[in-house]
Amino acid sequence: MSGKIAVIGAGPAGSHLSYLLSKNGRDVTVFELKSPHKKKPCAGGLTYKLFSDTDIPEDLPIPARRVRYSRIVSWDDTYVDITLQHPVTVVTRKDFDRYLLGRSLKFGTRLINSRVKSVERAGNGWVVSAGATSEQYDFIIGADGIKSLVRNTVSVKFRTCEFYKACGYYVKELGEDKIVIKFFHGFHGYAWVFPGIEYASAGICGTGDKYRTPHLKAKLAEFLMRYYSKDQLKNKSPFSWFIPSMPLVNFNRLEIAGKNWALAGDAAGLADPITGEGIYYAISSAEILATCLLANTMEVYPSMIYERFGQNLSRAAFLKNMFFAPGFIENTVILARAGPAMQAVLSDLYSGSQDYISLKRRIVRSVLPCMKDVLCTKKWRNLGRAFGNVTQIATKFRPW
Ligand SMILES: Cc1cc2nc3c(=O)[nH]c(=O)nc-3n(C[C@H](O)[C@H](O)[C@H](O)COP(=O)(O)OP(=O)(O)OC[C@H]3O[C@@H](n4cnc5c(N)ncnc54)[C@H](O)[C@@H]3O)c2cc1C
Incomplete structure (x- = not known):
């Protein structure tokens, strides 16, 4: 692929992809609607496989916290504390995304800090409209997250059974040094407390077609009030968002590429259907997509995704219930x-x-x-x- 490439979204998938393409001399423009200083609703947990399977270095040049312990709490409040053989690295998404985008810009990626309003076919390529301008591109990549405009234009929208609803709070004073995961009786999802750099993330996620946000908030409040004092929970700021959680058999049928377009990361539905972990899959899908674009073998992108981790995610979807x-x-x-x-x-x-x-x-x-x-x-x-x-x-x- 040697023409002009538009990457919509500068999250982990979009920034890592544009870095790999620009480094190899491709003409890449990234569109990002958010300012780089804005918080993202994410606990920022990076697991060991991100560092062992991708080219993201473990010694990140940004503040990072290594969390070595986790408490798993069952619905009846029985719990176990486990020592993690490989710690989870926790970062703020603001720092992590800025770091990834910065690497890409160094290799000549062009950044347009504006919301993409539409992508329309024009001959063999696309017209991408953002702000007051419309520009022609040969190839577009939707790395624009779970509400992906690109996905909704070129492929099929997510159904409510295909994502988790997530909501919760950033909290200053929780003082935990471990990741707490709490399960509820017969509930398809879980609550978490993740220690962080500037603040902890205390949240809950549940299958989108089963639970409404007020229900999730009530469950989270019940859990937090039992484990933490009012004082600890003051100064909290709310968040809510969605995480892909695809049901069974969808991973070998994902419509994630077509004529001069492709999707990566959340926009492609690539996250662990049980845990909701998505950063690893965003980065990995970006690497596979870059390989295919550079080698002009886009037809094998979906099957490479399936081979590298899609089979495993299918299995997770099967085990979810x-x-x-x-x-x-x-x-x-x-x-x-x-x-x-x-x-x-x-x-x-x-x-x-x-x-x-x-x-x-x-x-x-x-x-x-x-x-x-x-x-x-x-x-x-x-x-x-x-x-x-x-x-x-x-x-x-x-x-x-
Ligand atoms: C509450 C919560 C906690 C989570 N915790 C973890 C965790 O601890 N570990 C983990 O691995 N995963 C976690 N995830 C999942 C993880 O955040 C995502 O899987 C990951 O961010 C996917 O990366 P991405 O690059 O595909 O999409 P995103 O990170 O969503 O990036 C998409 C980018 O596109 C931009 N964009 C969207 N639309 C447009 C447009 N029209 N024009 C221009 N720009 C646009 C957005 O501003 C955004 O920057 C969590 C998710 C949630 C909701």
């Missing part, structure tokens, strides 16, 4: 409290070194060590329950 069904988290917490075998599985899930495809095999392999852990705690009444659960988990993970 089971994951949030009553019993799964409670018993996982019981097993993790008993000892290191289940804690290691959870730690690896966090970092991404445990994928969803081989999770069943890993859990089946962990049955005996988990049972040994439970026996060592001498909490016999937990044994029957935990054993029942491990068997249940193993049988529900169909197919292998």
